[in-house]
Amino acid sequence: MKKLLIVLVVLLGGFISAFAVSAGSMEDDHTFAxxxxxxxxxxxxxxxxxxxxxxxxxxxxxxxxxxxxxxxxxxxxxxxxxxxxxxxxxxxxxxxxxxxxxxxxxxxxxxxxxxxxxxxxxxxxxxxxxxxxxxxxx
CATH class of the missing domain: 3.10.450.50 (Nuclear Transport Factor 2; Chain: A,)
Structure with a gap:
């Protein structure tokens, strides 16, 4: 159970950081070009x-x-x-x-x-x- 929780936290963290990078690049594109x-x-x-x-x-x-x-x-x-x-x-x-x-x-x-x-x-x-x-x- 502990291993499953660790895997979920790592996957969720990766998803959130990937989304933040993607959203940031979309904002930059709109702002600068x-x-x-x-x-x-x-x-x-x-x-x-x-x-x-x-x-x-x-x-x-x-x-x-x-x-x-x-x-x-x-x-x-x-x-x-x-x-x-x-x-x-x-x-x-x-x-x-x-x-x-x-x-x-x-x-x-x-x-x-x-x-x-x-x-x-x-x-x-x-x-x-x-x-x-x-x-x-x-």
């Missing part, structure tokens, strides 16, 4: 190619009060034009949130001025897509 973090990184670099991987088929873009809905291809052109005229100096993420959809709001400092940048990612199928970007003059 993913579409939201990729979009923030692309904005910090002014990298339209990296952003375009997440663009939805239709994207609403608002630049200084001029808003329109664009196809993915048109949105890439609009964003390339914006970032070519406004080289990124820095991007500071101020707010973020959401579960089935994610949003980020921050301050984008560029060679052409400072903007309040908001972006929205929506869950579509098994992944997130970028469906709205707003660049507002500060």
């Amino acid at each position: 993913g579409p939201f973090e990729d979009v923030v990184g692309a904005i910090k670099q002014g990298d339209v190619n990296a952003l375009s991987r997440y663009l939805d088929n239709n994207v609403e873009i608002n630049i200084s009060g001029k808003a329109n809905s664009y196809s993915k291809a048109q949105a890439e052109i609009i964003l390339k034009d914006f970032f070519s005229k406004n080289q990124v100096k820095s991007f500071e993420l101020l707010h973020q949130g959401g579960d089935n959809s994610r949003y980020g709001i921050g301050t984008l400092a560029t060679s052409g001025g400072t903007f309040r940048l908001s972006f929205f990612l929506q869950k579509k199928g098994g992944s997130f897509v970028l469906n709205e970007l707003r660049f507002e003059n500060k």
Whole structure:
């Protein structure tokens, strides 16, 4: 009976530690990598190619009060034009949130001025897509 108890304690301890390691790695993956973090990184670099991987088929873009809905291809052109005229100096993420959809709001400092940048990612199928970007003059 004593041997059975020792075996159960060892097995239970191994199960608990394996679960803790597995849960920790899942938390790390969620915290440090993913579409939201990729979009923030692309904005910090002014990298339209990296952003375009997440663009939805239709994207609403608002630049200084001029808003329109664009196809993915048109949105890439609009964003390339914006970032070519406004080289990124820095991007500071101020707010973020959401579960089935994610949003980020921050301050984008560029060679052409400072903007309040908001972006929205929506869950579509098994992944997130970028469906709205707003660049507002500060």
